[in-house]
Amino acid sequence: xxxxxxxHDISAARNGPARRYTTWIPTVVNSALYRSTLGVLVAxxxxxxxxxxxxxxxxxxxxxxxxxxxxxxxxxxxxYPIQQGRDVSYTLANYALYFTPLIRSFIYAAGATFxxxxxxxxxxxxxxxxxxxxxxxxxxxxxxxxxxxxxxxxTFSIIMLLANRGAVNYLLREIGWIDRPIPVLYTWFSLGFGxxxxxxxxxxxxxxxxxxxIPNHLLDAASDLGAxxxxxxxxxxxxxxxxxxxxxxxxxFLTCIGVFATPMLLGGPTTVLFPETIxxxxxxxxxxxPVGAAFSIIMLxxxxxxxxxxxxxxxxxxxxxx
Amino acid sequence: MRALFSDPSxxxxxxxxxxxxxxLLVPLTLMMAMSxxxxxxxxxxxxxxxxxxxxKVMQDRQFLEACIYSIFIAVATTFAATVIGVWIAMLIASTxxxxxxxxFALACLPAVVPGMISAISxxxxxxxxxxxxxxxxxxxxxxxxxxxxxxxxxxxxLRSMPPNLVDAARDLGADSIVAFxxxxxxxxxxxxxxxxxxxxxxxIDDFVRTFFLGGYxxxxxxxxxxxxxxxMSPEINAMATLVLVVTAAVGLYAEYFTRRTRSR
Numbered sequence: 001x002x003x004x005x006x007x008h009d010i011s012a013a014r015n016g017p018a019r020r021y022t023t024w025i026p027t028v029v030n031s032a033l034y035r036s037t038l039g040v041l042v043a044x045x046x047x048x049x050x051x052x053x054x055x056x057x058x059x060x061x062x063x064x065x066x067x068x069x070x071x072x073x074x075x076x077x078x079x080y081p082i083q084q085g086r087d088v089s090y091t092l093a094n095y096a097l098y099f100t101p102l103i104r105s106f107i108y109a110a111g112a113t114f115x116x117x118x119x120x121x122x123x124x125x126x127x128x129x130x131x132x133x134x135x136x137x138x139x140x141x142x143x144x145x146x147x148x149x150x151x152x153x154x155t156f157s158i159i160m161l162l163a164n165r166g167a168v169n170y171l172l173r174e175i176g177w178i179d180r181p182i183p184v185l186y187t188w189f190s191l192g193f194g195x196x197x198x199x200x201x202x203x204x205x206x207x208x209x210x211x212x213x214i215p216n217h218l219l220d221a222a223s224d225l226g227a228x229x230x231x232x233x234x235x236x237x238x239x240x241x242x243x244x245x246x247x248x249x250x251x252x253f254l255t256c257i258g259v260f261a262t263p264m265l266l267g268g269p270t271t272v273l274f275p276e277t278i279x280x281x282x283x284x285x286x287x288x289x290p291v292g293a294a295f296s297i298i299m300l301x302x303x304x305x306x307x308x309x310x311x312x313x314x315x316x317x318x319x320x321x322x
Numbered sequence: 323m324r325a326l327f328s329d330p331s332x333x334x335x336x337x338x339x340x341x342x343x344x345x346l347l348v349p350l351t352l353m354m355a356m357s358x359x360x361x362x363x364x365x366x367x368x369x370x371x372x373x374x375x376x377x378k379v380m381q382d383r384q385f386l387e388a389c390i391y392s393i394f395i396a397v398a399t400t401f402a403a404t405v406i407g408v409w410i411a412m413l414i415a416s417t418x419x420x421x422x423x424x425x426f427a428l429a430c431l432p433a434v435v436p437g438m439i440s441a442i443s444x445x446x447x448x449x450x451x452x453x454x455x456x457x458x459x460x461x462x463x464x465x466x467x468x469x470x471x472x473x474x475x476x477x478x479x480l481r482s483m484p485p486n487l488v489d490a491a492r493d494l495g496a497d498s499i500v501a502f503x504x505x506x507x508x509x510x511x512x513x514x515x516x517x518x519x520x521x522x523x524x525x526i527d528d529f530v531r532t533f534f535l536g537g538y539x540x541x542x543x544x545x546x547x548x549x550x551x552x553x554m555s556p557e558i559n560a561m562a563t564l565v566l567v568v569t570a571a572v573g574l575y576a577e578y579f580t581r582r583t584r585s586r
Contacts, residue, residue, distance in 0.1 A: 119342065120342070122334075122335055122338035122339075123338055123339050123342045125335065126335040126336065126338060126339040127339065130332065130335055130336075137581065139339070141574075141577060142343055143342070143343065143346060144573070144577065145346075145347075145570060145573075145574075146346040146347060146350055147573075148523065148566075148569045148570040148572070148573035148574075149350060149562075149565075149566045149569065149570065150526065150527035150529070150543060150565070150569065151527055151529055151543070152527075152529055152543045152546050152547055152550075152562075153350075153353070153546070153562045153565060153566055154349070154350070156353060156546065156550055156558065156559075156562055157349035157350045157352065157353035157562075158349055159550070159554075160349060160352045160353045160356055160559075161348065161349045161352055165366060166352075166366060167348075167352050167366050169366075170366035170367060171366075197345070197346075197349070200342075200346075229331045254434060254435075254436050255436070255437075257436045257438075258435075258436020258437040258438040258439060258440075258530075259437070259438070260437065260438045260441075260529070260530040260533070261529045261530065261533075261543075261547060264551075265547075265550060265551070275436075275438040275530075278438065278442065279438075279442075279534075282442060282445065282534065289446065292442065293442070293446060296438075296439050296442050296443070299436070299439060300435065300436070300439045303436060304434075
């Protein structure tokens, strides 16, 4: 090894340093062939850009996007590989199998979060700003009592309310508005109703503590300057309670994504949510565990990403979940 | 004090609050009322009233066993979660800056992960370490879930603790462990008790972790779930009412207790 490097050094010394810097580049650039082809292209800015973009674009479209496109295309096919003489038909069935529950989970969670926010915000505002301070803890306590009943008991009590022979249907029949019970249980409505019922506390507490922190004199000043109730709400209360909205919504969203027993008891075949789908992989033989684990990871990552994006957009950089 | 609100908006807020209270309380009230119904099926209206269902529930061996099993798991969970949670809180309080934020995020992770995912990941975990499903696995799962709440409560109290208390104890010759048990732990007392009651309620409520980690012995939520799926009967209402009354009493006591210590 030392011998080799030694001979190399000696030969380099013999040829002298000047030889190194004479290259073939000028010869090529000055040749007629180069001038008539690449030289022309490089001369104008537009063709120079085309030259610059050509290979990278082709590469990326072919090899970065292409495989994913192929996979996506096959995922829509009703059968693969494509057989001779049969028409290629596209279907969503492959997605419906697992992704309908996933998408549905997200829709239900987002919907429940939004509805909870709309319902709970006035209540939190009322307790934090309208109720006199001495009575405040009692007003809050009245709202906390139901949450010491567990998830299952609360779900069960929703069944009492909404079943065909439940209280609401009985009441409507007694009044005479309906002849036969409206079947609301085991539909999207009962599930949504139950979800909101289940999670509203997680919205109430962050909202309450955020609104409670808004100094009263800000509201006084605003009304002195002639702001009506709506302006006061839009310009002062809502911006200043942003932290509460963000953490409440994130908590409710993540809880709704993970509920398991409630959709099984309140939902029907058209409202199967993703947790139930996943749990199917874990019962019986254990060879489907990897699939279930993969779907759990998909669900976890998408849920956390959604909550994170929401927090970043609504809350700005400074907000934290806790 | 000047009226901040014109009357219409005040009335609207008032109605929103009481409407929400009704929304929260009516289903539970109906559920409780149904447990006194003198008939074999669950349906409104309730014409005859009886206490028979309670007598039946109190003699139901399955229910009593599930109660004892649930309470046992809750006690074990609470003990484990308190020890580990306070330990983690002490660690976070003693480190500063970026590390403490990172540790805090790590400690709170199980509270943020959706329940279903956490249950499945634990199920996979215990089969990786060859732990059988059953009591130990359930306690482990409930403890993982409860620890973040203890950490948050203990940490809030620790942050309000004057640092010179421990310094004084050290000056008087106590080593760190003695100082912890004689000074820090008594100071943390109320927060720890609040956290413990929270742990009990979390553990008794928990369904999804028990569902994936449990064996054949049902806990209370598992029993109620199985009965609801099996068919409605006022007996379930009586069971649920009993559980509800007891847990609400514990919760109310916890609320009362924390309020008293906070105002002191």
